[in-house]
Amino acid sequence: MTAEIGHFALILAFLTAIVQGTLPMIGAHRGNVAWMALARPASVAQLLFVTIAFSALMYGFVVSDFSIKNVADNSNSAMPMLYKVSSTWGSHEGSLVLWVLILALFGAIVAVSGGNLPPSLRTRVLGVQAWIAVGFLSFSLLTSNPFLRLNPAPLDGRSLNPLLQDLGMAYHPPFLYVGYVGFSMAFSFAVAALIEGRVDAAWARWVRPWTLAAWSFLTLGIAMGSWWAYYELGWGGFWFWDPVENSSFMPWLAGTALLHSAIVCEKRNTLKSWTILLAIVTFSLSLLGTFLVRSGVLTSVHAFATDPARGAYILGFLILVVGGSLTLYAIRAPLLKAGGLFAPISREGALVLNNLLLTTACATVFLGTLYPLFLDAIGGGKVSVGPPYFNATFGPIMIPVIAVAAIGPLMPWKRADLAGVLGRLKLALGGAMLIAAVVWYLVGGTAPWAPLGLGLAAWLFAGSLIEWAERVKLFRLPLAKSWNRARHLPRSAYGMTMAHCGVALVLAGIIGSQAWQVESVRLMAPGDSVEMAGYSFTFRGVRKLQGPNYSIDRGEFEITRDGVPVTRLYPEKRFYPVQQMPTTEAAIHTTWIGDLYVAIDESRAAAGEGDGAWSVRLYFNPLIPWIWLGAVVMMLGGLVSLSDRRLRVGAPRRKRSAVSEQPSPPEQPDPQAA
């Protein structure tokens, strides 16, 4: 019964979305206030219906109702409750409902709290949102109904894929989806603005919070996914340039560009049509990402439930969204008036360069990810494009991005003096050179990119701090005055400093782990010791244990450094009888300078040798924790920026904004926050 209620609610949500997407839009076109007013209650109703559907599905998982096909396929009565709940979005069908739920939630937030938006813009934003919902709901109802019944119902379910029975599955997809769907808001605002034919600073100010929130969550979502792969796959790596990873990374790259161009749009009332285009591209890539992961068109190490039969629908939907919005863009964009002038060497110029490079980097990832698909489609054979391609293309393009990220914030708007700015960064330059020299001495030319990468990281980190110090006039005013200035800096300024420092940390983590990773794959019998990276790993054997729905081989490693005990690590090999599938659970000891990482592979006893030896993998991954630390700092930077007064308190109405949004002179300390 619950499932039927859920199914019915999903159908109601679909019909509500159709109404929300048509009548208010027509109303906005004709100036019919009554029809326009329909958009707000409709979005709230849509949220209500989708919530009912999602709850009904989750209830099916919680009580293990195996007469629902989706539950029978993805759950099992022996699974712990947490994984029963997270199985709700573990399948393709369920993940679509989660997507629509977040979409409806965001729509309702605009409907309820968007009182300061001009009514016609709000109505159109909600209308565009509704059409996205129509696309997803019809996809769900027509091809991927999560509420299909089975008759007769099986006694027990087939269980969630063991690799997904992990905390990672509970938190990774929701965060990723909040990011993807957040960009749908930017998209809706962009399309609504194109329909209205009007983009101004106030528009950019409304779009920025959504972009910031989406970007922050996507950053965290990607970092979580990479952390999950790091400990679950047991390969000691955190990023494989795998199609599924790339498809979440592309919207992030485009979204980062959007985040920066929206600043120019807001502050200087220029780059408008470029910002609109980026909003469209970012959301299109989010859509592509959502579908690529679940549709099975790409071969990937992370591809789970797949069904190529849905490909046609997905392709149609993508063509409609991308083609439709770009056509609208082509018709309407020329109407947007160009804004303020600026010289190439200026903050605008730096942000434009950031945008050009980020979108180029995004394009290289796009090409590498989809090229195998194109080639296969035209019958050119099956190929794969691996990490060497991405390292050779993406890496070099990101070098200037990072270099400019330290310089740009110090430049004033309109026109800047490059020599002067570089002069203020000489401390950062010196620090970066020093670090590069030390690293060069350490690696001795075996990895020429390591000094460059770590030098760049130091450059960006120091440069960001210098920019902050300049703003508060540290050491140039008495400390009390600097403190006072620091307190009154807008939060968005802190957000930028944090986010840029976060990027520097991530870069340092990536370079460090690539340059100095120590790996040891070997056979170890109980009592054997291995010396690695200054640590001594002693294998203490393997014990058999029983988990809730799996059996465990738990290894024990004693780790000492110079005879002093450091820690004990317990890597596991689990076996899930329902799916007849083993998983590897690496054990990790994290320190500030790196991770000690241990995984056990296979018992030699299985091969008829009884000495209790196991093939094990030991890694020392230097600086790798900085990757996730940096990502969290980036995300926090985004949230701090989001809490900025300017974005939080209702944005000014259009009439007034035209006055208050005059570009401020470069010396004014406050409003140039990024």
Place this chain on the structure above:
Amino acid sequence: MKLKRKHRRLVFVVTGLASLLIAAGLILNAFEDNIVFFYTPKDMAEISIPEGKRFRLGGLVEEGSVKRLADGLTVEFTVTDLTATIPVSYRGPLPDLFREGQGVVTEGKMTAGGIFIADNVLAKHDENYMPEEVAEALKASGQWKGVQDGQ
């Protein structure tokens, strides 16, 4: 540095084009070396692959062919598409889903002795244990036994 609007725009167009050109150069350069083709044992009998060229070999792990060498880490097995077979040697950790009779994709190079030296073995996280390429290759060679689609 007072630039006219036209000149200013030109600067950006040129920068944009330059970054695209550099990217295109990088991509072409990287594509040449880093595209890895996928072959089945049957393909390999029909075409000649230059020695030392990296490619992916996919098929089923032949039943009863998996042997561990004395060092405990090197594994030898045979990849088959049920019409032809290729012996493979691999040193390192096998993925959790690697098993006899199931689909596998290996990446590496051919040696003069006709042995494929793999440095990477992939088995998919899919309940069919059947990489898509392998399934299609089996269908193409008429050996597909019809494992039903996953979901």
